[in-house]
Amino acid sequence: MRVEVATERLKERIYATITMIAVTAGLALSGHTGPAGAALSVTGTAAGLWLATLVSDGQAHMTVHGSRPDRRGILRSLYITSPLLLSAVSPLLLIGVSAMGLMAPRTALLTAVALDVLSLFIWGYVSGRRMGGRPAVALVAGVLDLLIGGAVVAVKLLAGH
Structure with a gap:
């Protein structure tokens, strides 16, 4: 169970990181945002993602189980989504x-x-190593993940943000 929870927490963190790349790149490329506005956008994005995930977790639980999550389920969801x-x-x-x-x-x-x-x-490099890959294989895994982040930035550039 611990590995499953760690996996879910890391998944949430990676998802949020990719989203935050898009937000911060958009803010940087717009050139119109000062520190206060940028801080508000970043905070709002992180809080919005977290709240949306909590709502979707609760909705999914109620739909599948026909009941509201119990205290333990709520605490688990809070813990998993906190990253x-x-x-x-x-x-x-x-x-x-x-x-x-x-x-x-x-x-x-x-x-x-x-x-x-x-x-x-x-994270890509570490996952490549944890799966038993040699450093060169792990490097490729890391570069592939890096390219995902680069693609997000490229989309922002192409969109004219």
């Missing part, structure tokens, strides 16, 4: 650095994008 909120930490820290005047807002947001894309590479 969605962590997707906001890195961008918010960098936005905070920007708010202190130490970095331009666009630079802070692009750095957040780069860190999130790098985290996808790391």
Whole structure:
């Protein structure tokens, strides 16, 4: 059960990271958002994803089981979905650095994008190694995940954000 829960938590974190890449890239490419607006967008995105996931978990449980989740089910859902909120930490820290005047807002947001894309590479590499792959195979897995993050950024560029 522990491995299943860890898997679900990591899935939520990766999903939120990909979403946050899209949001922070869009904010950076728009060039119209200051630190306060960027922080609000990032916080709203993470909170919205988390709440939407909680609602969908509850709805799915009620539909399948014909009853509301019990206390244990609610706590499990809160625990599993909490990594969605962590997707906001890195961008918010960098936005905070920007708010202190130490970095331009666009630079802070692009750095957040780069860190999130790098985290996808790391998760891909680690998964490749955990599946028994040699470093070269794990590197390919990491690069494939990195390309997913790059594709999100490319879509934002092509969309004119």
